[in-house]
Amino acid sequence: MPRFPVGPQDYAIHTGRSWRIRNLSLSGAFIEDREPLESGKTVYLELHLGQERIPCQGIVRRSVPREGMGVQFENIGPETKDRLERYLNTLEKSAAHATAAAQVAPSLPEEEVAEEAETSPSQALAARLHNLGAELRALEEDIKAGQVDVRVLQEFRESVDQIRVTAWVVQQWTELQAQKGDAYSVLPLLTKERIRRAAQLTETLNLDIDASEVTFETEGIEKLHRAVEGLYYRLARLFKT
Numbered sequence: 001m002p003r004f005p006v007g008p009q010d011y012a013i014h015t016g017r018s019w020r021i022r023n024l025s026l027s028g029a030f031i032e033d034r035e036p037l038e039s040g041k042t043v044y045l046e047l048h049l050g051q052e053r054i055p056c057q058g059i060v061r062r063s064v065p066r067e068g069m070g071v072q073f074e075n076i077g078p079e080t081k082d083r084l085e086r087y088l089n090t091l092e093k094s095a096a097h098a099t100a101a102a103q104v105a106p107s108l109p110e111e112e113v114a115e116e117a118e119t120s121p122s123q124a125l126a127a128r129l130h131n132l133g134a135e136l137r138a139l140e141e142d143i144k145a146g147q148v149d150v151r152v153l154q155e156f157r158e159s160v161d162q163i164r165v166t167a168w169v170v171q172q173w174t175e176l177q178a179q180k181g182d183a184y185s186v187l188p189l190l191t192k193e194r195i196r197r198a199a200q201l202t203e204t205l206n207l208d209i210d211a212s213e214v215t216f217e218t219e220g221i222e223k224l225h226r227a228v229e230g231l232y233y234r235l236a237r238l239f240k241t
Helices: 078-107 110-119 121-145 150-178 183-210 221-240
Strands: 011-014 017-024 028-032 042-049 052-064 068-074
Touching (some): 042 068, 052 078, 121 150
Antiparallel strands (some): 011 042, 017 028, 042 052
16 A cells, blocks of 8 residues: 655544554554554554644554654545545655656756746646655664764654745745735644754754753853843743733
């Protein structure tokens, strides 16, 4: 059963926390989780796929420490299955369109390429972003095959995820502009991604401090302390309203 990489705006929630979905099929998904559940464990997920919110149950079939877990869906009802199929169909069509655009563009005469770029900038951009995503995934696999510390690999993966999200927002902005839509509607996605990254980075720094890898002598620690204090003050005001 084919698996598709999902958009950077998609994620899964389990145990009260959100995690990126690396790929998705009708039978399961790979959920990136630095503390994955053990193989054989039952997991309850809420998949956030575009505008869809799909609760489902699965069992962990593969657990990779500090990387994630492969989850096989279980007891999927007809309605949930239909919703997953519809979303997977959109992923398949988007991938096919981007691949076709990437294959056709190089064979066109220069004047036709220029004309196509003028008339369909969002399609040209979608193809380039698709190729960028594929190149980043290939680079990630090459790095994983080498002798690279898992912490370095995780840092690389998080940086790549940030690029993917930003690239996706750029693509959505361009498409909305071409369709005379509200391009500014994608900006909340950037805010959401900043919050996700900040929470993830905070958890990592907590582990570093507990392991004494960050101390009072660590460069930039005072500036970080002031920034966190300011953030905490403003968050406290939000939660009091």
